[in-house]
Amino acid sequence: MTNIRNRTPGFLVSDRRTFLKGAGAAMAGTLAMPYIARAQDNTLYINTWGGPWEEAARAHLFDPFTAATDIQVRTVSPVSFAKLAQQTRTGVYEFDITTLGGAELVRANQAGIIETLAEPYPGGLFQNGVASHAFATVISWRTDKFPEGPKNWADFWDVERFPGARSLQRYAARVLPIALLADGVEVKDLYPLDVERAFASLDRIKEHIRVWWTAGSQSTQILRDGEVDLIGIWHGRHYEAEAAGAPVAMTWNQGEIDRAYWVVAKGTPNADNAKAFIQFATGGKPLAGFATQADYGPLNPAANEFISEEDARRMPTSPENYKQTFEQDMVNFGGDPAQIAERFEEWVAS
Amino acid sequence: MGVNIAKLTQRTDLWPWLLLTPLAVYMAIFFVVPLADVAIMSFTEPSPTLSNYERVLTGGLYLRTFLNTFVTAITVTLCCLFVGYPLAYLMASSKPRTAMLILLLVTMSFWTSFLVRTYAWMVLLGNNGPVVWLLQTIGMERPPQLLFTRFSSTLAMVHILAPYMIMNIYSVMRKIDPTLIRSAESLGARGFSLFRHVYLPLTAPGIANGSVLVFVICLGFYVTPVLLGSPREQMIAGLIGNQIDEFLAFGMGSAMAMVLLVVTLAILAIYHRRFGLDKLWG
Secondary structure, three states, rough: OOEEEEEOHHHHHHOOOOHHHHHHHHHHHHHHHHHHHOOOOOEEEEEEEOOOHHHHHHHHHHHHHHHOOOOOOEEEEEOOHHHHHHHHHHHHEOOEEEEEEHHEEEEEEEHEEEHHHHHHHOEEOOEEEEEEEEEEEEEEEEEOOOOOOOOHHHHHHOOOOOOOOOOOOOOOHHHHHHHHHHHHHHHHHOOOHHHHHHHHHHHHHHHHEEEEEEEHHHHHHHOOOOOOOOEEEEEEHHHHHHHHOOOEEEEEEEOOOOEEEEEOOOOOHHHHHHHHHHHHHHHHHHHHHHHHHHHOOEOOOOHHHOOHHHOOOOOOOHHHHHHEEEEEEOOOOOOOOHHHHHHHHHHHHO | OOHHHHHHHHHHHHHHHHHHHHHHHHHHHHHHHHHHHHHHHHHHHOOOOOOOHHHHOOHHHHHHHHHHHHHHHHHHHHHHHHHHHHHHHHHHHHOHHHHHHHHHHHHHHHHHOHHHHHHHHHHHHOOOOOHHHHHHHHOOOOOOOOOOOOHHHHHHHHHHHHHHHHHHHHHHHHOHHHHHHHHHHHOOOHHHHHHHHHHHHHHHHHHHHHHHHHHHHHHHHHHHHHHOOOOOOOOOHHHHHHHHHHOOOOOHHHHHHHHHHHHHHHHHHHHHHHHHHHHHOO
């Protein structure tokens, strides 16, 4: 599964890192020799999240792409941003394509570790990533506790009207904008973030956050079990709890959109095939099928005509829902994301 | 005859080292080189300075997380010892069939992914879970919060790591010559004194081995404390992962890894001076 393929022997590359790296890459290169032939053999290596994500991608993106082009698709999981960076440094490629979130995409483009791409559909290109699908962080609550739930993040912060344990994701870039909305900031004034005000707002809710969730499955679990009464959760995870029979409801209002972008690893020998795949995978029909099965919203509007009205209601990108949500702005973030994340971790732990 | 044996020993002196060569080469390529790379990156990424170490050693977050990591690892190791030692003794003093049954029960938890076990504790200890229900049924009106506390994370980690301790101690206990105990008894050793002066020293290699193993594995844990513990329970491995996979801060992550390595080696060195790590090999 983790076939390491070689592009350029490390010791020939004028790497600013020392011979150690070169020696390591050369060694890996020697071991990987048998795969060089395979690399030119019309096989594309794609980095995926595994599980249901890969099943949906296999059914609607990978297999149809192979049928249309005769290019085989192999997968490597889980998605690793660090590996993408290391590949370019060492010249040893494990995968040609991966998906990144907005924050990582900006960082990757700055670091020059992704290929330059062309716009596949109007508005589809951002920082050399092709917008594919989106999920939203939405307000979800237990209906056995609150028949009438909160309507926005300010309500989520209102512990008198909605007493009970809460949970948010332990992830500064997503939580800070939410804290500002809760404090009364308008969506149009959100970026650049007023970091001080965001932390002051978080101070008000801190003692009511019973747990800061870190894994998607954990957020579903604590909502299902009634460990918390209110939660800021990815919409797909909310539907998972609902499908399991938990008494839960959610609102799209002030849902926070996260976009996923396809990128091509800089310098991969498979760049042309990789670009062809991305063009295919963000086309209306394949994208519609993938997004429907994996509980995302397609970002290419051309996909909407392939989606039933019933399915569209579950998507953050359908016109009806999208106008209630808001987008993140990673270019205009309002500070160094790494430092803000450090401060957030410190704040959570103190 | 005696001379011959001496000669033979001398001649084969080099043999064990020669046999080690493949392993040594393997370790050099796949362990020493990457580790050296990490050490270099900690000084050179993003620029050749000591700034990574300065940030790690002066930032409140990192020091607190290091402290928490070591406190957690030591607590879990001690708990595993107190749980594991009596159980290993029970196994060593039972009939072989009973011992096998207990061993099976102990190792059975290895067959389940530790993530699944972590989620199982979430269900068991939750507000609407069986433990809280039981406490309410026997009349406790407001049962204490169990989940998302240091108690729940420690309990789960002990559950995950105890088998390492038990198997190490058991393997040593099984080999203890029963005549040693009988001789001690015939010389008048009784009860605690017999345990303290004869049995405990004989099982010390198992204790040392199990403790070091549990301690070192626990240092690298971070999923269980973050999923089950209180928000204050971040482990250093979690921060290293964040730095590298989220921010591509290879230098910062490497510096933290190096500090972790050095402190761990220092702790093992102190432990060695006090108890002797050579007991690991009996």
